[in-house]
Amino acid sequence: MPGAAVRARRSGRTARIAGFALAACAAAAARPAAGQPGTPAPKPAAAAAAAPAAAPFEQRFSVCLACHGASGQSQTPLTPSLGGQPAFFAMTQLFLLRDGRRGKPVMIEQARGMSNDDLRAFAEALSRLPPPPPPAEPPEARRFERGRALAAQHRCGVCHNPDYSGREQMPRLANQREDYLLEAMREFASGRRLGYGAAMTQELSGLSDTDLADLAHFLAHQPVSRSY
Numbered sequence: 001m002p003g004a005a006v007r008a009r010r011s012g013r014t015a016r017i018a019g020f021a022l023a024a025c026a027a028a029a030a031r032p033a034a035g036q037p038g039t040p041a042p043k044p045a046a047a048a049a050a051a052p053a054a055a056p057f058e059q060r061f062s063v064c065l066a067c068h069g070a071s072g073q074s075q076t077p078l079t080p081s082l083g084g085q086p087a088f089f090a091m092t093q094l095f096l097l098r099d100g101r102r103g104k105p106v107m108i109e110q111a112r113g114m115s116n117d118d119l120r121a122f123a124e125a126l127s128r129l130p131p132p133p134p135p136a137e138p139p140e141a142r143r144f145e146r147g148r149a150l151a152a153q154h155r156c157g158v159c160h161n162p163d164y165s166g167r168e169q170m171p172r173l174a175n176q177r178e179d180y181l182l183e184a185m186r187e188f189a190s191g192r193r194l195g196y197g198a199a200m201t202q203e204l205s206g207l208s209d210t211d212l213a214d215l216a217h218f219l220a221h222q223p224v225s226r227s228y
């Protein structure tokens with residue numbers, strides 16, 4: 001039964017991600033605070049990032065927002081808005097980015113040298129920024145309707161929430177930048193973007209590039225929802 005298969009796949013993935021979160025928490029709890037006796041000497045890679053890591057959090061966070069948008073809404077091409085992203089999602093992605101397992105070099109560079117505490121602090125700060133509002137220009141009706149039908153048919157809202165606000169390890173898609181949504185889906189569909197789990201590559205198999213573009217158009221033009 002497809003429903004059972006999806007549930008089984010999902011629970012396996014959740015277990016794996018929960019395992020990472022627990023390991024991250026345990027490692028953070030076990031590590032003495034910086035500067036205390038017993039702190040191990042940093043490895044060369046970590047040392048390269050040590051200066052910015054020592055700066056106050058707000059200062060470090062402002063560097064992120066220069067690209068991702070101070071109000072949670074990115075004005076930078078191909079760079080995601082991160083306001084209102086579930087903290088767990090942002091943390092899993094920072095974990096992949098820190099390891100260089102996904103993303104552009106510019107972002108991998110940002111994540112390199114982050115401690116597990118940093119991953120959590122940045123993820124939580126991002127989740128507290130306001131979610132991006134719908135764009136000023138209305139959608140193209142034909143493409144919006146086609147995207148809506150495809151999203152319903154492929155049950156994207158089962159994981160991403162019916163209003164696409166995201167939850168747990170599943171990102172908010174509502175009013176994300178259209179260019180970023182399309183690029184992310186193309187990368188998943190072609191196997192170029194590694195996810196924390198294999199869900200997205202599977203979910204997009206069989207969709208054409210026009211389908212992906214219409215899905216991105218639909219998701220980038222969502223009404224403001226108050227239900228989540």
Ligand code: HEC
Binds near residue numbers: 064066067078082171
């Ligand atoms: C120079 C611009 C730039 C800066 C500075 C920057 N980022 Fe990014 N970030 C990007 C780009 C571009 C991507 C998309 C990466 C990709 O998949 O190719 C990204 C992706 C991400 C993602 C994954 C989001 C998703 O929807 O998949 C997170 C989380 C993130 N950045 C957090 C941060 C944090 C935290 C900081 C500050 C420590 C930061 N970024 C600084 C450009 C930047």
Ligand code: HEC
Binds near residue numbers: 172194196
């Ligand atoms: C089985 C659950 C599931 C379903 C169904 C699903 N997704 Fe996802 N999606 C995820 C997860 C989990 C991620 C995070 C990627 C990862 O695994 O690291 C994601 C990531 C994404 C991203 C990347 C966004 C970002 O900010 O980086 C896009 C775009 C996306 N999904 C679109 C869709 C669309 C469109 C559909 C329907 C065709 C869909 N998803 C169906 C679970 C799902």
